[in-house]
Amino acid sequence: MVDGTRLWQRLQSLAQHGARADGGVDRPALSPTEAEAKRTIIAWAAEAGMSARTDPLGNLFLRREGLENLPPLLVGSHIDSQPTGGKYDGAYGVLAALEAVPEAPRRPVEVVAWTNEEGSRFAPGMMGSAGFAGARDIAEILACRDADGITVQQALEATFTALPKLPIGPLGGAVHAYLEPHIEQGVVLEQAGMPLGIVTGLQGKRTFAITIAGEAAHAGTAPRATRRDALLAAARAATALDALTADPADITRFTIGRFTVLPNAPSVVPEQVQFSIDLRHPDAATLLRLGDAIAATIAAAAQPCAARTEELSTALPSRFDAAMQDDMAALAQGLGLPALRLLSMAGHDSRFLAHICPSAMVFIPCLGGVTHHPAESITPADALAGARLVAAAMARWSA
Amino acid sequence: MVDGTRLWQRLQSLAQHGARADGGVDRPALSPTEAEAKRTIIAWAAEAGMSARTDPLGNLFLRREGLENLPPLLVGSHIDSQPTGGKYDGAYGVLAALEAVPEAPRRPVEVVAWTNEEGSRFAPGMMGSAGFAGARDIAEILACRDADGITVQQALEATFTALPKLPIGPLGGAVHAYLEPHIEQGVVLEQAGMPLGIVTGLQGKRTFAITIAGEAAHAGTAPRATRRDALLAAARAATALDALTADPADITRFTIGRFTVLPNAPSVVPEQVQFSIDLRHPDAATLLRLGDAIAATIAAAAQPCAARTEELSTALPSRFDAAMQDDMAALAQGLGLPALRLLSMAGHDSRFLAHICPSAMVFIPCLGGVTHHPAESITPADALAGARLVAAAMARWSA
Numbered sequence: 194m195v196d197g198t199r200l201w202q203r204l205q206s207l208a209q210h211g212a213r214a215d216g217g218v219d220r221p222a223l224s225p226t227e228a229e230a231k232r233t234i235i236a237w238a239a240e241a242g243m244s245a246r247t248d249p250l251g252n253l254f255l256r257r258e259g260l261e262n263l264p265p266l267l268v269g270s271h272i273d274s275q276p277t278g279g280k281y282d283g284a285y286g287v288l289a290a291l292e293a294v295p296e297a298p299r300r301p302v303e304v305v306a307w308t309n310e311e312g313s314r315f316a317p318g319m320m321g322s323a324g325f326a327g328a329r330d331i332a333e334i335l336a337c338r339d340a341d342g343i344t345v346q347q348a349l350e351a352t353f354t355a356l357p358k359l360p361i362g363p364l365g366g367a368v369h370a371y372l373e374p375h376i377e378q379g380v381v382l383e384q385a386g387m388p389l390g391i392v393t394g395l396q397g398k399r400t401f402a403i404t405i406a407g408e409a410a411h412a413g414t415a416p417r418a419t420r421r422d423a424l425l426a427a428a429r430a431a432t433a434l435d436a437l438t439a440d441p442a443d444i445t446r447f448t449i450g451r452f453t454v455l456p457n458a459p460s461v462v463p464e465q466v467q468f469s470i471d472l473r474h475p476d477a478a479t480l481l482r483l484g485d486a487i488a489a490t491i492a493a494a495a496q497p498c499a500a501r502t503e504e505l506s507t508a509l510p511s512r513f514d515a516a517m518q519d520d521m522a523a524l525a526q527g528l529g530l531p532a533l534r535l536l537s538m539a540g541h542d543s544r545f546l547a548h549i550c551p552s553a554m555v556f557i558p559c560l561g562g563v564t565h566h567p568a569e570s571i572t573p574a575d576a577l578a579g580a581r582l583v584a585a586a587m588a589r590w591s592a
Numbered sequence: 593m594v595d596g597t598r599l600w601q602r603l604q605s606l607a608q609h610g611a612r613a614d615g616g617v618d619r620p621a622l623s624p625t626e627a628e629a630k631r632t633i634i635a636w637a638a639e640a641g642m643s644a645r646t647d648p649l650g651n652l653f654l655r656r657e658g659l660e661n662l663p664p665l666l667v668g669s670h671i672d673s674q675p676t677g678g679k680y681d682g683a684y685g686v687l688a689a690l691e692a693v694p695e696a697p698r699r700p701v702e703v704v705a706w707t708n709e710e711g712s713r714f715a716p717g718m719m720g721s722a723g724f725a726g727a728r729d730i731a732e733i734l735a736c737r738d739a740d741g742i743t744v745q746q747a748l749e750a751t752f753t754a755l756p757k758l759p760i761g762p763l764g765g766a767v768h769a770y771l772e773p774h775i776e777q778g779v780v781l782e783q784a785g786m787p788l789g790i791v792t793g794l795q796g797k798r799t800f801a802i803t804i805a806g807e808a809a810h811a812g813t814a815p816r817a818t819r820r821d822a823l824l825a826a827a828r829a830a831t832a833l834d835a836l837t838a839d840p841a842d843i844t845r846f847t848i849g850r851f852t853v854l855p856n857a858p859s860v861v862p863e864q865v866q867f868s869i870d871l872r873h874p875d876a877a878t879l880l881r882l883g884d885a886i887a888a889t890i891a892a893a894a895q896p897c898a899a900r901t902e903e904l905s906t907a908l909p910s911r912f913d914a915a916m917q918d919d920m921a922a923l924a925q926g927l928g929l930p931a932l933r934l935l936s937m938a939g940h941d942s943r944f945l946a947h948i949c950p951s952a953m954v955f956i957p958c959l960g961g962v963t964h965h966p967a968e969s970i971t972p973a974d975a976l977a978g979a980r981l982v983a984a985a986m987a988r989w990s991a
Contacts, residue, residue, distance in 0.1 A: 277808055277855040277863070313857035378813040398812065400858065409676050411964045412847035412870040413797065413938040414777040417839070424848050428830035435824050440816070448811035449823050450858045452851070456675040458712035459799065459849040459868035461964045464676070469858035471811040539812040562818075565810040565860045 195584050197577030200292045204576065207233060207272070207288065208280035217567025218280055221339075222273035222309035222320075223251055223348035228355035230272050231306070235359070237291060238304065246360045250334065251308040251349050252321040254362070257294050259301035259591065264367035266302050266591045267550075268293070268583065270375055271310035271321070271542060279569020281559065283310060285576065286374040293584035298591035300369060307542045314339045315348075316469070317400050317506040322542035325365050326549045370517065370590055371546035374555045374583050376571055378539045380562035388578040389532035390556030391521050396446075396475040397510040398540050399484040402467065403491060405430065407498040409456065409464035420462055424454055426498035427466035433494040438472070438483055445483065446473040446538065475536055477509045511544050514551035517586075521553065524585040530578050539564075555582055594983050596976035599691045603975065606632060606671070606687065607679035616966025617679055620738075621672035621708035621719075622650055622747035627754035629671050630705070634758070636690060637703065645759045649733065650707040650748050651720040653761070656693050658700035658990065663766035665701050665990045666949075667692070667982065669774055670709035670720070670941060678968020680958065682709060684975065685773040692983035697990035699768060706941045713738045714747075715850075715868065716799050716905040721941035724764050725948045769916065769989050770945035773954045773982050775970055777938045779961035787977040788931035789955030790920050795845075795874040796909040797939050798883040801866065802890060804829065806897040808855065808863035819861055823853055825897035826865035832893040837871070837882055844882065845872040845937070874935055876908045910943050913950035916985075920952065923984040929977050938963075954981055 210230035211220030220226050231253055235245040238255035246254050256265070270286025283306075290304040307325070312318020315337045323329040335346040353361065377383075382390050407423030431449055438447035451469040470487060474480040488502035518534065525532035537554060546552045557579040560570035609629035610619030619625050630652055634644040637654035645653050655664070669685025682705075689703040706724070711717020714736045722728040734745040752760065776782075781789050806822030830848055837846035850868040869886060873879040887901035917933065924931040936953065945951045956978040959969035 275855065275857050275860050277857075277860065311857075312859060313855075316858050318859070378810050396812070409965045410962075411777050411938060412849055413795070413845055413872050414961060414963065415845075416842045417844075417846075418842050422847075424851055425830060425834050428827040428834075431824060431827035432831055435827075443815045443817050445816075446812055446814075447816075448821075448859065448861055450811055450860050450862060451856050452823055452853045452862070453856070454851045456712075457850050457852070458674050458676075458710075459715050460711060460717070460847065460870050461674050461676065461849050462847055463849060463851070471859050473812050539810060562813060563809075564813065565857075566808045 195292050195577065195580045197573060197580070200288060200576055200580055201573045203237065203288050204280060204284060207284050211274060213567055215567040218274045218278045219276050220272065220274040220278070221314040222311065223314070223345065223352050225355060227273055228352050231356060234287065234291070234306065241294065243294065246362045248325070248362050248364045250321045250324045250364060251352050252325060253306040255291065255304040257298060257302045260297065260299045263300045264369045266300055266369050266587060267305050267546070268302065268372045268587055269305035270373050271307045273309055273311050275311050275313050275565045277567060278565055279567060281376045281569055281571050282378065282564055285376055285557070285571065289374040289576065289580040289583050292580045293587050295588045295591055300591040302587060302591050310542055315345055319540065319542055319545060320345065322545040326545040327365060328545050328548055331364070368546070368550040370550050371543060371552040372555065372583065372586055373541055373543045374579050375541060376559040376564065377556040378559060378562065378564040381535050382533060382556060382558040383562065385533055387531050387533040388557065388575050389525055389530050389582055390535045391518050391532050392513060392537050392554035392556055393518065393534050394510060394512040395537045395540060395544050396473050397477055397480040398471070398473045398508045399480060400505040401470040401487060402503045402505055403470060404501045405466040405495050405498050407464050410462040412460040412462060415462060421498050422462050423466045423498050424463040426495040427468060429494040430491040430500065433490050434470070434487065437486055437490050444474060473538070475510050480509070508540065508544055511547050513547065513553050517551055517553035520589060521555065521582060521586055524589065525582050528581055528585060530582060555579055594691050594976065594979045596972060596979070599687060599975055599979055600972045602636065602687050603679060603683060606683050610673065612966055614966040617673045617677045618675050619671065619673040619677070620713040621710065622713070622744070622751050624754060626672055627751050630755060633686065633690070633705065640693065642693065645761045647761050647763045649720045649723045649763060650751050651724060652705040654690065654703040656697060656701045659696065659698045662699045663768045665699055665768050665986060666704050666945070667701065667771045667986055668704035669772050670706045672708055672710050674710050674712050674964045676966060677964055678966060680775045680968055680970050681777065681963055684775055684956070684970065688773040688975065688979040688982050691979045692986050694987045694990055699990040701986060701990050709941055714744055718939065718941055718944060719744065721944040725944040726764060727944050727947055730763070767945070767949040769949050770942060770951040771954065771982065771985055772940055772942045773978050774940060775958040775963065776955040777958060777961065777963040780934050781932060781955060781957040782961065784932055786930050786932040787956065787974050788924055788929050788981055789934045790917050790931050791912060791936050791953035791955055792917065792933050793909060793911040794936045794939060794943050795872050796876055796879040797870070797872045797907045798879060799904040800869040800886060801902045801904055802869060803900045804865040804894050804897050806863050809861040811859040811861060814861060820897050821861050822865045822897050823862040825894040826867060828893040829890040829899065832889050833869070833886065836885055836889050843873060872937070874909050879908070907939065907943055910946050912946065912952050916950055916952035919988060920954065920981060920985055923988065924981050927980055927984060929981060954978055
């Protein structure tokens with residue numbers, strides 16, 4: 194039985210792990226803070242008689258056994274956050290799933306929290322789900338480093354040490370189906386006045402790492418004619434990319450989120466700039482065309498500096514399972530909950546689960562579409578509506 | 593007696609304090625590394641029978657007593673470096689002065705190493721000389737913080753603890769005259785084939801701290817029309833400032849050396865960018881006109897983000913003491929050393945000493961004008977020529 198009050202209290206309680214003074218959440222993937230949050234969730238699952246295990250990538254599974262030994266129904270999301278994140282991105286999916294687990298399913302049900310969905314500590318994100326689905330090389334994932342030089346492998350070992358009683362099972366395996374509840378991170382549901390969204394698919398995404406190589410020089414003496422100023426070159430490149438991705442229909446999403454300068458001293462002409470690019474579009478052809486034009490655009494704008502463009506990840510647009518969407522539409526109608534079909538503009542772990550099993554997503558509205566921000570906000574009523582639809586779908590697909 | 597071999601060995605030896613793997617030097621102001629370097633210099637001065645003391649800003653004075661109790665002749669420079677600095681910027685001035693101290697002067701002679709000339713750890717630079725000359729408020733200097741939030745006051749206490757036997761005298765006091773030997777940090781002497789430069793003055797400099805305030809948003813969902821992207825706004829501002837300061841005669845020096853982004857995560861639209869501006873020109877009217885146009889240029893380019901421009905320091909162009917220049921020209925001729933009069937394009941502690949006493953500078957060439965860079969290079973012959981002129985000048989002005 195879905196308890197809306199308990200769900201809301203758990204959302205607020207989990208947000209204490211990594212709470213920021215401004216009301217937001219800073220809970221990096223594989224951090225001590227995230228391990229504490231996992232400990233809390235494991236305790237809640239234990240109260241409901243569910244067992245916990247992890248896997249070699251630190252994904253957390255909370256299992257209710259089924260009457261029959263079948264591949265499990267997986268439902269969940271992630272609990273890591275952006276450095277200036279909110280309380281609900283990811284956490285809502287895990288806690289709504291935990292609230293919605295059926296009592297005595299025929300098929301085993303597992304609530305999952307995937308490792309490093311956000312990609313802000315270790316880039317790119319969705320590491321846990323990509324590794325689980327066999328879409329990324331495990332050795333390459335383990336060797337990724339954060340800004341302090343700590344590898345995923347080292348951070349995983351720290352997490353396993355912090356959670357010593359958590360069994361480590363094998364990576365991957367057969368999955369019956371995957372459902373991910375999540376906040377919309379946009380304004381479509383809010384503007385339509387609908388409490389629920391049935392997600393039809395994900396827009397595509399390409400990410401890049403750019404290095405602009407200039408030459409350090411003295412700010413007071415080096416003549417402009419002799420300078421190779423990496424900061425000004427990067428500024429020209431950013432402005433040129435902004436023009437490249439200009440879109441009157443406002444569908445293209447282009448972001449330079451990370452930007453670091455060396456040596457970053459006021460009276461030294463910068464010798465190097467590294468920056469990230471996040472490019473998204475729901476149409477595969479447009480995503481490919483724009484992404485393929487990035488390297489040349491930067492190289493031209495960065496002159497006389499040298500520029501290197503490395504593609505970190507490519508995810509073409511995804512379509513979710515049609516039968517699961519139809520099931521959820523019928524279930525929502527039966528519950529008297531209005532639901533709208535819509536495309537997800539954000540990426541999610543469901544992108545990789547869809548490679549290996551029928552997958553689906555449920556959205557609830559978030560205030561003003563504000564997300565990845567301390568002001569991220571949802572209502573208790575929408576949180577409950579989402580959990581009720583998730584409970585109905587879990588009951589159906591595990592029966 | 594000036595010993596060119598000893599001077600060269602000491603330059604190489606001092607460069608070991610903060611040595612970088614690439615041959616450069618990273619010796620932040622008021623760091624443990626700089627304290628070790630001071631310990632080395634104090635030991636060399638003690639070998640020559642000179643006493644050491646510091647002052648409340650950490651300036652280091654190595655004193656040879658005079659036959660009469662008169663205001664001292666001060667000669668020196670600084671030993672802090674840029675993070676990617678070279679072996680000679682600053683260090684040459686201090687070690688050449690130490691090599692050139694007369695044996696039994698009538699007037700006391702003090703070799704000085706000023707605190708935080710570079711301004712890369714604590715901005716703006718020339719803190720020690722500005723405080724000594726009464727040109728900056730001491731409380732404001734002590735409250736300055738580095739990128740880790742450490743104040744000058746805290747860093748000073750750590751330095752005093754690291755050098756427990758160093759007496760702390762009062763700040764400031766009467767000075768007979770100031771001479772600063774330094775590498776040119778330009779190519780004028782090299783191109784003229786001259787070993788020595790007699791500096792006529794310093795170009796003016798204004799520094800600014802800029803804050804661009806946007807709004808954090810999700811890289812995948814936030815439409816461009818609703819974004820206030822602080823990174824793209826800062827890129828437009830940088831490009832607009834580059835255009836504002838364009839100069840066919842290539843005399844204007846404009847640099848954005850430090851640039852930091854918040855939250856600096858790949859899939860979050862940046863909510864804030866802070867950057868530095870370093871603007872220099874030898875003509876006061878031009879310096880004032882360009883500097884005064886900065887705030888409006890940024891505000892227009894940063895739309896729809898808000899921009900705040902704070903001026904950190906203003907130093908109008910300086911002219912050095914004419915009699916000291918004439919003395920040095922005559923002394924160089926007597927030594928058979930060719931010397932050229934030239935303007936300094938870099939700022940120096942002499943800017944502030946010139947407020948309180950007759951001041952002068954001697955330049956030696958540096959290879960290709962490369963400075964603030966690990967490849968910074970000078971020749972032993974030029975190092976010796978500079979020290980010989982400094983010795984002659986010190987002997988004359990302390991006699």
